[in-house]
Amino acid sequence: MTTPLAGYELITEAIAVNAEKSLSQPHFSSIEARALTRLPELRRLQLGLGGTPLVPVAAGRGRVWLKVEGTNTTGTVKARTAYALLCNAVAACEGDPAGLRLVEYTGGGMGLALAEYCAELGLDLHLVFPHGSAVSGHERARSLGADVTVAAPGSGFLGAMEAAARIAEAEDRTFLLQHCAPVAAAMHEERTGAEIARGLAAAGAAPTAVVAACGTGGTLLGVTRALRPAWPDVKPVAVFPAEAPYGDEAPPTPAKRMGGTGGLGYGIRQPLLIGDDHEIDFRVVPYPQSLAAMTELRRQTDLAACSSGAAAWLVAAELAARRGGDVVAVVAARGTVEEWDDAHA
Template sequence: DIRRVLADRAPTLADLTRAFAPLEAEAHRLLPRLAALRPGIGDTPLVPVPSRAGRGTVWLKTEAANASGSVKSRTAYGLVCAAVASAGSARLRLAEYSGGSLAVALSELCAQLGLDLHLVVPYGAPERLLDQLRRAGARTTTAAEGTGFLGAMDEAVRVAEREDRRLLLQHCAAVGAALHREHTGAEIIGQLSGHGVEPVALAAAVGTGGSLAGTAMALAGAWPHCRPLAVFPAEAVYGDERAPGGARRMNGTGGLGHGLRQPVLAAFPQDHFGFTDVSYPQALQAMRHLRREHAIAVSSSGAGAWLAASAEVDQGPRGRNAVAVVASRGTIEEWEHAAGS
């Protein structure tokens, strides 16, 4: 049962602050091909665009420049490094769940490393995605209808137990936050410092919360007053008490349902993050706006993060700056929805 596993493997705040570099070095020693793939991950551009009302600037951390086309290249790399280092071996059989971007990144990474991977996707995942995963050599299973993303998580637990695989469990992976703290956050600090910019806020849409938590920890070290904003879909808010549903929402985001909270965020004091909800239609409209006005393509979650960051700088004095993490350029389906809405 996924609830039992989430409780058993939930990280503490101390777990989230542990160093990633020693773990990475050990993984490289055990699996040298990981080190060879490292240059394709990270060092992504930071692109300034006006805020929604034009009173400030939002710096977009554009993660589409990663090897797999999304921020999940970082996550996949971190998860595999942690699995290899903790197992003390490069001979692994892995299982994980994903609705899209992480599945793509993991399948491509595991194919290059020769690792055996079984992925579980939610019911209704595009056939295009399943074909892509299978072409990369991953085994795939689709969760039962009506079970939402939580159903895919639950099925992945069963697959791991049944097939004696190591479940990566992204939602409890402290390594995700550690990697974003040492890599993504450090990159942003260097990039903003080069422009003499001090951000008042950092916004990121939340799937697991790893990118927000890690990046926020890094930025707090440089700018203690930088406010971290957790962006959730209005259709599935943080700690949503309702059962998981199939309503369209920002890709890769959302509350888990049944009152469950993302363990990475729950490890922090209750008032650590500001919380903002963005509906899917609002995100799609923001995608269109950024494409039309600023010639930049962003995912629905990235558009939601831009809206949240904009709200922060637009309500204060003119000329302030914020950062928004943009997971990818958006999927084919998201752009179809944006065009049709």
């Protein structure tokens, strides 16, 4: 159980209270069905989700299959997760779901997807960004009608999580708490992972590993579970920033790192991963290396990838080249303006 930390009492308590729930494996389709019954307008959000390309890229003796998620609505895999979190909140709320008042923390992609969806649905949303996150994201969220708070300097991503927990309490909002939401992993198993499995089977590919940069870890878990029935030995490989590895014992820092991923600090492990972290291969990629991978992947394939997606490709390419065979890598998004500025610099 997570011990409350000075300055981070509410979020560490929330993680501890939800620890057991984090390890459950719900059926997303059942949650979605209830949500659609309660708020039919959610169906409009389905139209821009899924069916993203699965692109093979040579890597020495092997191949990397890139699941290119930038074609989702809002240009990120986080659109799928945001939809899952909204379905879960709508299905679980006791009153009229049209009156939901939500709060969530975000590094950028998740929040912008939530902001766009909540604007579409007319839902009240408050987003908390970590200090030092892209200003363009704050501005976009505000333009979509979301309230925006930026966490205190030096508090890292955990500070944004704590601020969101405090806002949930002070403003009586539903806290989505993505790090403790197994519905996201369930959605990625039934949708993202199922798409990948069908594409690989049609191509006669046999994956040996799945590589994804991890924020909560829901994408990696869900895709791995979807592939295991056909390829039981497929290995999950989690990519974290070298500046903030999984279970990072150090306090949160403002160090630049690839977006949408990272350890939380103080030894806190991602709750969704705890039950499976004994079998996960953890890799770290420094931010400068992820930026170089962005430009190299674009040079080789003409695909635009965010820093975390490019890092996943980098790790997957090394595995495929060394071992041969097929490796899947999830490319979460196309990359922000700020990431591409850093990459070009």
